Amino acid sequence: MLLHDPVPPSSGVGDVDARCRWLAQRFDAVRKRSATLAAPIGPEDAMVQSMEDASPTKWHLAHTTWFFERFVVADGAPYTPFDPAWDYLFNSYYQSAGPMHARPQRGVLSRPTLAQVFDYRDAVESRMRDRLQRGDLDTRLLDVVELGLQHEQQHQELLLTDIKHAFFSNPLHPAYRDDLAGAGGSASALNWIARQETIIEAGHPVWPGCDGFAYDNESPRHRVLVPAHALASRPVNNAEFRAFVDAGGYRTAGVWLSAGWDMVRARGWTRPLYWSQDCDTEFTLGGWRPLDPEAPVCHLSYYEADAFARWAGARLPTEFEWEQAAAALPVAGNFVDSGRLHPCSPATESTGLQQMFGDVWEWTSSAYTAYPGYRPWPGTLGEYNGKFMDAQWVLRGGSCATSADHVRASYRNFFPSDARWQFAGLRLAKDSA
Template sequence: MSLHAPVPPLSGVGDVDARCHRLAQRFDAVRGRSAALSAPIGAEDAMVQSMADASPTKWHLAHTTWFFERFVLADGGPYTPFDPAWDYLFNSYYQSAGPMHARPQRGVLSRPTLAQVSDYRDAIETRMRARLQRGDLDARLLDIVELGLQHEQQHQELLLTDIKHAFFSNPLHPAYRDDLPQAGGSSVALGWIARQESIVEVGHAAWPGDAGFAYDNESPRHRVLVPAHALASRPVSNAEFLAFIEDGGYRAAGAWLSAGWDTVRARGWTRPLYWNKACEAEFTLGGWRALDPEAPVCHLSYYEADAFARWAGARLPTEFEWEQAAASLPVDGNFVDSARLHPSAPSTAATGLQQMFGDVWEWTSSAYTAYPGYRPWPGTLGEYNGKFMDAQWVLRGGSCATSADHVRASYRNFFPSDARWQFAGLRLAKDSA
């Protein structure tokens, strides 16, 4: 499957037979995209785990398959698992589903081989298609199928960010693909979009429901007071972040949170992850390329994004300021569907807010906590989001490695303060007088 091939729309609610048909199409499309994304990765590459926070390509492919086997096929009546031992290997963090192999040790799993994992995917896909074609999945299981597809799309992005880190960690610095297109852009002056104080509705209606898919951490929809503020018209660029570096940004503690400055010194940070020492080139999924000064800066930790904002005399936006601005905009941008797999400079000098979706996830100043009245999903799948609401920050908007149909204005991504290997950048905000 080409990365440019469209993914059918979400299944939504409605007649069970019709949902089975739509989900069967979507199942093939999403699973096909995983196969396309992993195709350039060889068997040796597919088992590499370059840090504890990342996972091998082979594990991503197996885990997303395990999800359908464990939560759909094995639900209910008698079921013969593909390999009972793999329930332990490919469980991620679902404690109520049973024990699991330690996350930092996923890179030692030379067995099963990539070929065996491919056979596993084929077998489970065949079983899933048969169930969908027979229409013998009830509404509850169809909801889990939809969740499993959304879950796989998350892992598609992780597959790309994790293999990028693995290849960067290799002294040979191999390219994931050396034929990736490079999209040029033009310099667009940073402007400010002001908004008055207002009470706005944020979040998403609980799923399943007529409003379409959303994760449980996006609900319930509720009202918040958003003070008067201004948002930058576009994300911070490489050139703007370079000015921060040249002004001693990584050498002086003044703009940094205390823990951020401790991290900078302990880890020897002097520039964004994947930039070379001269700050003239960056490592990409297409190998080393000249740094585009106008493209959004990416692979920043929360600490770096926050320090830059303070240095610039601004701040990071709250997630509610971000969502209020994005809610009326189409979900359009540089996503994985474009097959660039790297942030690009704005293609036009349009006025108003630009690049709210795609290119880079945007750090916010909002801690990842529960909304008022939040309820996790029932059962084992209740472990999906809620238990991670601790010491993490919310990011918004998606990236160049995100599927276009996977994000929305209410989508809440989250990572800890020191995470750098994701396609994360920032947009500035400031208080209005």
Template structure:
């Protein structure tokens, strides 16, 4: 007999915890989608983004396809949706092309929400009965973290869609515009050390982690210094005023080509005067003390070079963050925008939340990396190509989804995410 919640040691407790987490995560997705109309929900403003309706359907399809459909007698909600809402799992079968997700006027948003309700009901019954074997419970846990990734994408994608609309409406017009005050940037020196980085292979006793975070291993971290906080809007504005976007020597060759071909001269969502920025709350005065965000890797790297510094490696970042509490301005705060530090701590500030921080580390496999078995092995490993690692989470990340070993990744020219930077430099 295959162990299940009802038969394995500690299974009942895990089922209860996953059932409660399932309800919370699914409810948050619905809450984040609530301000978005049916018309808004099918807009796809660029190839890299997806419509809200697609996010709602895909995260539901994940549970149906990988958990519920594991039963031999399971009947699909709609077999055609296996094609519409598969993202990139070649092991499942063909899928609708990503750049054309905005063409899916059918199914309607109401039908997608009915789909969510139906799958939630079936998932709820399985979790309450306690008949899911440990392997499927692992997939439920993975699916919940997968959905939290899509919650963040839902927000970043709808912000880009609304900014692309000539009316430039706000996602929510009740978001706080409270300002803080950035502390003076300080350099925090760290000696050379051999550090343990990464996460033990999951599933295990050490909590959830994606396969790209394992195995845990040792690395040599040279002596260096990290900036006490992320770079602010005011500091980035100084880079612009000093001709940063017009100085070829500051840019990687491919980055300079992108700057010229796309006409970049300021961060995404800044107005031409660099005094206002578009956010999920609409247009507002630029907060000079908030972390700069919506930067590409190219822009972060150019700024670091202009500042006489560099981007940290992901191991420098993780070694510094590992001893800190995972605390910060996450989506849980409801602010949905980066802000100045809430405290005047003398140590490292805002390592978690506010903005993802670009690192100088290419997104590659750790020594001894093994993708998950089966189709879910396509989740991360096949994207280890021409991308860079970001760390720390953002104001659109869930607090219980973040951790020091988390490796986010995007290509060099990606700007629509809540991505900023923290400076580093070699110790003299």
């Protein structure tokens, strides 16, 4: 079952009608943000695909539109597709929805043009608004609308991380925007916050009447034994990770997992992605900037995060240690909403937990697998999460490219061990004596 945020109790109308109006407002806001994020990207930039794991900006804009056209607009009444050929171009991985263009070849799609993609967005948005305003969507389709909006927010983050990689891969190193705010604040001292062994309730509840959207991979809610441990009060910062680099961390096989060490040698890793060779500057969405020593380190693979933790005499937290700590905290931090588009150090000193949400996704030591009793959503949308539960690791907390209303304590992001182009960092943990 898909869940949704509660509608205002003062609406004075039936739940379905109120939810249609609420989703219509949310639809406009989410779609507007996608257009705003794409605005600095020209037609030439919008079709660049710098690696197989990334997608062109134009494809992100079209695919999120295809989702609404295919799963909402075309559901029910007779419908003529905007362009039948685009069903093949902009399907991502939904095998039960039909064949799709190969992911590594998305960068060859010079046509349709960026202007045609925006025409496509306008046409589908008009039809979506019409259906939402008429109120002819049942609860099942309203759930799909909410999923589509959450899906688009994920692609907004990918749009930013993918264009950053594309611009970094360009020898001219153009900036996505040259007006982004620079570094600010100063990091607190790293403290250890100890917790005793306990049994927690982890995951998102899914029973009827529960408030808040959640993906199927966050359920069912279940009991987990969390051993005694200590969690670092903040993420590892650039200065701390540079000490690892300067100490020869990328040349010390003993702190790396075997596959990670193979990756270091095969790909020539010597520092985090986007750091200059002298480690004094880093490439950001605002171009090259001085490396802020106090800001959370980012663009680390799981291998790098794990190696640093071992070198520091600690480890990565489990996802349940992380969730236990975050569950009592408000979802507040440096998200895409702030407009900074880069991790920053906190503005105030604190001895408690800091930056659990926003700034950087935090790698955990938990493999991305199903919770006990997990059931994927029925039908084609059941392909959304479950089939990727293989050789990936869980990340928690959101980043500076994530929307603030998109994450929660139970949210489970996931990537393979060698992924570096996401805003991913780490928080240390250690076993209690």
